[in-house]
Amino acid sequence: xxxxxQHNHHVILSEAASLELGCNYSYGGTVNLFWYVQxxxxxxxxxxxxxxxxxxxxxxxxxxAEFIKxxxxxxxxxxxxxxxxxxxxxxxxxxxSQGNLIxxxxxxxxxxx
Amino acid sequence: NAGVTQTPKFRVLKTGQSMTLLCAQDxxxxxxxxxxxxxxxxxxxxxxxxxxxxxxxxxxxxxxxxSRLKKQNFLLGLESAAPSQTSVYFCASKTGGYNEQxxxxxxxxxxx
Numbered sequence: 001x002x003x004x005x006q007h008n009h010h011v012i013l014s015e016a017a018s019l020e021l022g023c024n025y026s027y028g029g030t031v032n033l034f035w036y037v038q039x040x041x042x043x044x045x046x047x048x049x050x051x052x053x054x055x056x057x058x059x060x061x062x063x064x065a066e067f068i069k070x071x072x073x074x075x076x077x078x079x080x081x082x083x084x085x086x087x088x089x090x091x092x093x094x095x096x097s098q099g100n101l102i103x104x105x106x107x108x109x110x111x112x113x
Numbered sequence: 114n115a116g117v118t119q120t121p122k123f124r125v126l127k128t129g130q131s132m133t134l135l136c137a138q139d140x141x142x143x144x145x146x147x148x149x150x151x152x153x154x155x156x157x158x159x160x161x162x163x164x165x166x167x168x169x170x171x172x173x174x175x176x177x178x179x180s181r182l183k184k185q186n187f188l189l190g191l192e193s194a195a196p197s198q199t200s201v202y203f204c205a206s207k208t209g210g211y212n213e214q215x216x217x218x219x220x221x222x223x224x225x
Contacts, residue, residue: 032211043203044216090155099211105155
């Protein structure tokens with residue numbers, strides 16, 4: 001069965017620091033990968049997605065992610081975080097014949113002003 | 114477009130009571146999903162539907178039932194609520210294929 005691992009449970013950064021959140025998945029076939037963000041008290045919103053092509057994917061709000069097939073990874077990055085990036089971030093991979101998403105357990109990001 | 118909406122936003126139940134959560138989408142999506150979100154557990158799929166009149170079990174279906182009588186609506190029922198069902202419930206929808214899911218605002222349910 002497919003699974004998604006997010007290595008960091010809680011990351012605390014100061015504003016302007018660089019961010020990298022790890023995501024690894026287990027699946028040997030073609031994958032579609034997603035990063036969602038959940039701001040405090042809100043629903044999940046799509047940050048970016050990878051289906052095929054350029055493994056470096058750019059999303060909203062200055063986020064990007066790199067798909068490294070050999071490492072089964074899809075890490076999320078941002079060069080300089082802001083206080084408004086405080087949120088929980090979820091990595092997800094499509095799973096099953098119905099295209100259901102398998103989510104990681106999430107990483108909470110706290111940005112200190 | 115309203116996107117995905119959920120009713121109610123908050124609910125408190127006593128053990129053994131029943132209730133129905135309503136999810137509605139106005140994007141003409143075929144697929145709809147119910148998840149629960151618990152601290153440190155991420156999102157876990159309860160049930161899903163690939164079209165009107167069809168439903169299927171997800172990862173954690175026990176204690177829940179669903180119905181998709183209309184394409185735009187997906188109902189989640191709890192027949193006899195238990196404290197273990199205290200959670201935040203999210204509905205999502207998408208088009209066919211491996212596309213992104215669009216999420217509703219969530220329902221916070223507390224079972225005492």
